[in-house]
Amino acid sequence: MVSSTTAAVGPLRGWRWGALFAVVALLSGCMGQPPANTPAPTHTLAVGATLEPPTMNPSSSSAASIPQVLLYNVYETLVKMNPEGKLVPLLAQTWDVSKDRTVYTFRLNPAAHFASGKPVTAQAVVTSFNRIKTESGIVSSLVDQMAVVKSTEAVDDHTVKVTLNHPSNLWLYDISSTVGIIYDPAGLATLDTTPAGSGPFALQSWNKGQCVVLGPNRSYWGTPPRLDSVTFRYFLDPNAMNAAMLAGDIDVISNLQAPDALDQFGDPSRFTVIDGTTTGEVVLALNNARPAFKDVRVRKAISMAIDKRSLLDNVWNGKGTLIGSMAVPTDPWYEDLTSINGYDPSAAKKLLADAKATNLSLKLRVPTTAYATKSAQFVESALRQVGVKVTVEELDFTTWLNEVHGSGKDHPGGNYDMSIVAHVEARDLRRFTDPNYYFHYDNPTYDKQFEAADEATADELVPMMRKAVRTLAQDAAAVWLFALPNLVITKNTVTGVPQNAAALSFDLTTIANR
Known part of the structure; x- marks a missing residue:
């Protein structure tokens, strides 16, 4: 997201x-x-x-x-992510997982009611989960997150059984967010203007x-x-x-x-100043469907041309963390990968020459959020130094969603060469397994590594996910500029x-x- x-x-x-x-x-x-x-x-x-x-x-x-x-x-979910990144009960008082890790049994709080006064029942959970899989107009990333679900059934009024096609370490975390929202079935027709939550x-x-x-x-x-x-x-x-x-x-x-x-x-x-962490990776997205970016040497050169430390100091006053791939310090599999395709403009020029991409001209389309627009100006200058011409175009966020990211079948997105935006959904490595997502990244090796890590045992999860994260960095699937800090000002x-x-x-x- x-x-x-x-x-x-x-x-x-x-x-x-x-x-x-x-x-x-x-x-x-x-x-x-x-x-x-x-x-x-x-x-x-x-x-x-x-x-x-x-x-x-x-x-x-x-x-x-x-x-x-x-x-x-x-809106509420069965489980909730607390500020420490741990899952805690919300609509579900308790839950059990089968030995083969494919069946989740949730026991709902019998006191839970929607704002309409109707009870939150197991059938409401079934309806909410099933509509993600079957209803038109649902965001594709939510459909992807729920694709692992084989069936959802109401055992009784307050017990729900969810069966997965295979074990998934990330699914329970996924349903603590948007894809796991439990809607009042009576209010589904007017969700665009009237929330139907509990x-x-x-x-x-x-x-x-x-x-x-x-x-x-x-x-x-x-x-x-x-x-x-x-x-x-x-x-x-x-x-x-x-x-x-x-x-x-x-x-x-x-x-x-x-x-x-x-x-x-x-x-x-x-005032009180709160300085913490977020799950947001500020990504210089590369449209891997473009001919230039099909050559890994060009992708690596783009990364090597940018001094991320200097960018962070100029754009975000040094606040935040340099990361190097699609993981932030609060992820259990995070490791500092900034040395992979790190700043080296001479090497960037050589890679571009080897790829016969010395006259490259790219359009960088960014939303009008200042971290994106300021980063774009820095990137344009850095790439100019290695011979790449970049034209920056600033878009209001709705236009950016429709034309770059995509926001439905009428707005498929993908109209860009490069873009910059913060991806703030937790543990969102799955985005790179979907060639239709606006990255248009398609790497069967990464797909297999990610799926194997997602299905792995608890002991195997971290090392296997680190392997997948490292593959993204080595393949320069995108350019990771920095991870956003959580800077909040209060009275x-x-x-x-x-x-x-x-x-x-x-x-x-x-x-x-x-």
């Missing part, structure tokens, strides 16, 4: 009128009103974010801005282009939230978001868009924001605002 919620800009130098006008306009349109006959909110939270969800349907778009708002807050919050209003307002689910079956109202406010101008935070008009910056602006929030009597009255972002959710269930 790709991130539309993180960006990077230069430091704020004074209060600009444009930023102030943007704040005023935003605030005037985002004062959500509670439903009739409900108490006025007393504990509220305003969260600054970058791009709003394009839809309220998590299964129809791969934009990370959707689960940022809805996952664990409005979480502690419910959608109160969506002012498109400005904000999403959540209110408490008054009939929530679990521990009630400590917030009466939460507003996600969307800022196209990152200076406006900083200005809103400094003025006290928002309570949280969900992921700081400019690490070089940290000093503005250095007063501990006003000092806000507590309970986790240090690490191990899931796609901006999880509100632990947060309070005094």
Whole structure:
């Protein structure tokens, strides 16, 4: 899943009128009103974010801005990923796995209800899982994650049995995220605008282009939230978001868009700075279907031409981690692979000459998030030094999703040579096994290594997955620029924001605002 919620800009130098006008306009349109006959909110939270969800349907778009708002807050899953990356019970109180690791038996919490008041039953789980496999318009990456499921059946009202085609180490982690959302079957027809979940919050209003307002689910079956109202406010101008935070008009910056602006929030009597990790790999994607990239020497040359350390220092103020492949430090199989195809412009020129690609001209199409646009300018300059001409084109995120990444049968994507985006879904190595995914990477050796690792025993998993991760690096399937840090700014009255972002959710269930 790709991130539309993180960006990077230069430091704020004074209060600009444009930023102030943007704040005023935003605030005037985002004062959500509670439903009739409900108490006025007393504990509220305003969260600054970058791009709003394009839809309220998590299964129809791969934009990370959707689960940022809805996952664990409005929608729930059988199991949940905690900030330490561990699986904990949510809708399922317990679960068992058969000795051959192909049958999972989940026992649902009998108290669980959807916001509609209907109970969360085993049949609702069956319907939710089956629709991923059978319904049209589902995001292809979700279909891939659920492809391992042979059958899902209701044993009784509160017991679900899921049978896999073969063992999978990653499947249980997958269903802690978007693919594992349990929907109220009665609300499936209107998911684009009206969520149908069982979480502690419910959608109160969506002012498109400005904000999403959540209110408490008054009939929530679990521990009630400590917030009466939460507003996600969307800022196209990152200076406006900083200005809103400094003025006290928002309570949280969900992921700081400019690490070089940290000093503005250095007063501990006003602000708390949270510096943790995320699952987001910032990837310079190579369209492996393009003739130039079918030659591994060209792919390696692109990687060798880029000084990733210098890029990180310039684009993200040195914050984050250089990684070298599709794994981040919180993954159990992570190892530092930055030396593979590392910075060596002389070697890059030789590889290009050997491949007869000395007059290469490429189009780099990126979404208008600042980490992508600033990285693109750095990449263009670096590749120019080795004789590769790069034309940078900046796209709004919806256009990028449709034309580059792909967002459904009417928008297959793939219209690019190179792109840059943060892939924020946890343990997303499976993307490189799908030649139809926008990477268009097709390597049977990697596919076999990945599948063998996914099916391996617990003792074999880490070394076998490391082998697959190393193959991606050696084959230069993409260029990994850096892993995103989790930089969150809060007012000092806000507590309970986790240090690490191990899931796609901006999880509100632990947060309070005094």
